[in-house]
Amino acid sequence: MIKKPRMVQISEIVQESKDVKTFTFNIKSILSNYSIQYQDPTPGEFLMVWVPGIDEIPMSLSGFNNNKDWSITVKEVGECTEMLFNLEKSDLVGIRGPFGNGFQIPEFNFNNQLNIVVGGGIGMAPLIPLISELIKLKIKIIVIEGVKSKEEIIFKKYLKNYLIENETFYISTDDGSYGYKGFATDLFNSIIEKEIEKGNKINQVYSCGPEQMMYELFHICEKFNISFQGSLERMMRCGFGMCGLCVLDPSGIRVCREGPILDSKILRTCTDFGKYNRDFSGKKNTI
Amino acid sequence: MIKKPRMVQISEIVQESKDVKTFTFNIKSILSNYSIQYQDPTPGEFLMVWVPGIDEIPMSLSGFNNNKDWSITVKEVGECTEMLFNLEKSDLVGIRGPFGNGFQIPEFNFNNQLNIVVGGGIGMAPLIPLISELIKLKIKIIVIEGVKSKEEIIFKKYLKNYLIENETFYISTDDGSYGYKGFATDLFNSIIEKEIEKGNKINQVYSCGPEQMMYELFHICEKFNISFQGSLERMMRCGFGMCGLCVLDPSGIRVCREGPILDSKILRTCTDFGKYNRDFSGKKNTI
């Protein structure tokens, strides 16, 4: 794990959509310069990304490979992400991590069960390495990407390499400009009902996206008795369990450490989920 | 290596002679209580032995086994060794180490060559694990123990288990009260001459004892072109190369770190050897 922020050169920038870019960097130089022990990341883990002079913010790993190229996929939403967007190939960015627990991935696909992956907008980012892993493990999956409008679709080309659109890969747009018209939650609900009708058992739903979306997905899963894993976002200072800013009530679960991936068992106890979070001062705000 | 002094219980005390005792302790408790990584010691390495409230002094390891029983063999010469002598079985003593380089031991006995081990008095202590190792490696050895008088002989029983007295194991006494009458250096000289006459090649001499003795042995070896390794004593504060108290002129060799075992190549350059050492203030004193 990289504990002190270390600068790394951006090797590639891909514009995924108008306000989403993927930044790739190779961490070999960090590992060798500072003799850091390397462990493969797990899908769902995140980095703290430092833009010197601006801020340091959490970003999920949207990719990593054997060559130790890591990537993050960033949506421009404020000051720090804007500064990230100004960076060019060869520019430096600081990283530490990876932090967090990552998704729990089944070791094999017993009984040919079906897993469903639902991403909302930029929430697709941590799901990409998860989907790659599930495909590698030959686990049957359906992927749903929900966005507001056609222009916001990301990773479509990548996903279509592995999945067949409208069979194992669905897109929903709120405005109907592409694919299913409506919320990803509705699409999800109808897919589930269809699969159950077909006699298929869904044994796991993975999700990342707006908390309201995940909140609804979770409750649909509860209704159908399906295990759920969602990647939560909370304000983060330390990223490794010290400051307490990202803690959930009443369990004390730290989103940065015991999370960010939380499963049904934990979410059932959680009074914050879908309700409130905290700002950088620690003050509670309703979501 | 044990870096911070750690207390260990004395498991056995053996009176070797009037003023020499061997203390044995098992270091497993230290290793597990403080999760210290263990490495087998090398013959010739030493510990810093702490008698709380009194002093902390260097002591060679005179034994160690697979069960992690370590031992030191101590001659009572002053305040701290006297306090050590007052300790009983189950009492605690503090240790850190092992420090130093240890003897260079040949990996196998090529050409059936002969090694000679010469100890002077308490100088036998670090030679015991060396002798065990050489015997284990089936290397042909002759051991000479030189003492002032019969009462000072130590480890005789142990050595006679492995070596045949007056054939591969000799004792000299200054006063002739046992074995060869005279200095170990003279005995050594005559043994060498005999072996050379027999056409045997001596390829290594190991020694520990009074510096004057080693100084003479070294010069005999130089005359006969035999490599020599001697264990030097210097005042030690840190024991691991920081304070500089044990440094030799003009090489800067630290007896506690690059030593205490110094070979012919180093001794040839050394202007202190047999001439002067330093007291605890750093002041030079002639030997």
Next chain:
Amino acid sequence: MSEFFKKIAEKPFILASGILGVSYSSMKRIFEGGAGAVVTKSIGPILRKGYKNPSIIEILPGTFINSVGLANPGIDNFISEIKELKQNNITTIVSVFGDSIETYTQVAVKAQDAGADAIELNISCPHAEISIICQNKQLTYEYVVAVKKELKIPLIVKLSPNVTDIGEIALSAEKAGADAITAINTVNAMVIDIETQRPILSHGSGGLSGKAIHPIAVKKMFDLYKIVRIPIFGCGGVFTGEDAIEFFLAGASAVQIGSALYQDYNAITNIINSAKKYLEVHNYKSFSDIVGNAHKFETQEAPDF
């Protein structure tokens, strides 16, 4: 002995301020893990976001630098958290700061009214304006006197190691009516990123905590124990039972644990169990039996000539 100090004496392990002290739920976990009390994050008169990130970094194994900058929601927003703590029967020390004697007092009184069992006065955060107080015995005296006057509950004063003579500050706090001392807050420090050439923390410098400062804190404890009569809570780099025992031997009545708790939530239980094991093995009944024992030995005061 007051109710509060009785509780501490029974379980002399306390969560240090600023670590997992934002919400009642993390403090509850630490309390359930065996702590005798928890200290909340330092709370001020108004909401404060503190310094930007990076603000907490691990720079050596178990050693951290931070410049959180007293981020906190303000006492009014924090009252609900104190009430939750008390509803869960958690012995609660509210850490308090302000920007004047008046605001210090106001926050302390509001915390007391919300149910706090004790107040810890933070006059020693090294990367904030308030550090000036703990560097001056007169200022320390004035602040402590003023706050103490308005309190019915015990007042603990938290001191800084970044001073020439922590003893004179502690004496001043004691004279002013402090019921206990916490020593130490973090040590002034800085880390620079050599690629960008800038300090890593957004504030530039910050406070060192964790393993590196433990021997510094033990020395302060040893010195303070000779000087003040009120209980002293040892704080700084407790990661193991051994670290805690060192504090007791140096003179601590209780031990605060901060940085170490970034680990799994059972870290605090492991530390406490290992410290209790020490008592058992050495035939002591309670931690109070060993407080100050390191002072029994003569050390070499003058060097040999």
Next chain:
Amino acid sequence: MSEFFKKIAEKPFILASGILGVSYSSMKRIFEGGAGAVVTKSIGPILRKGYKNPSIIEILPGTFINSVGLANPGIDNFISEIKELKQNNITTIVSVFGDSIETYTQVAVKAQDAGADAIELNISCPHAEISIICQNKQLTYEYVVAVKKELKIPLIVKLSPNVTDIGEIALSAEKAGADAITAINTVNAMVIDIETQRPILSHGSGGLSGKAIHPIAVKKMFDLYKIVRIPIFGCGGVFTGEDAIEFFLAGASAVQIGSALYQDYNAITNIINSAKKYLEVHNYKSFSDIVGNAHKFETQEAPDF
């Protein structure tokens, strides 16, 4: 720039006092390893054995505590060592202490007469009587003025981190005529053995050095660079090229290396080479090009509200 400072500017890596500084031969090794100068062990007016063992202990990886207690053979016995150093063309800084202004001055003058290139005034050893000087700006002034008056060679004053405001002490030394500052000496600390319950060092407490104090030393350097105009030598926990570069960026004109040198004799060469590599990679010609660069950036002075 005097001859001495020119040499330092060329090779701004200096052996710190008290590490491998007893005999000319170890200092020669360090000098040959690439140091621009060596500081000898602190030398006093008379032979002094210092504190008994244990007096130097590694307590965390790369972090040490020591209470050597200014052991030294006395200036008269040490003159031969200084002469050997000069015969070997080694740029030699003799570290000096005493028990009064007079003895400080006497030792410094004797060292100068023996051929020292500069004097480093040790007024900051934390486990000896002399530490009182560096805690007081008036005393610092008086000692520095008096010694400086008798010297033709440069005078460096070594400061302690164990003070509320190192800046005012440094200013005092500068005003008194110091030609350079070394910061920092070791940090006050203590380690207790829990089995015997006694402090491990025979003196009880000692000075912390090595990795743990590096971020503390960098902060002092950063603060001092803003205040004094004379060169400052950074000292504390330099183990890598990166550590050295941090010091230069914070404002050091040169870097002293102590604890790290317990390793193989090539440790100093490795540190210097790695620091030089940094210059090369970043297209700098010399270390002076980066001195103080960390001050170019704005840090967040006031927290966000």
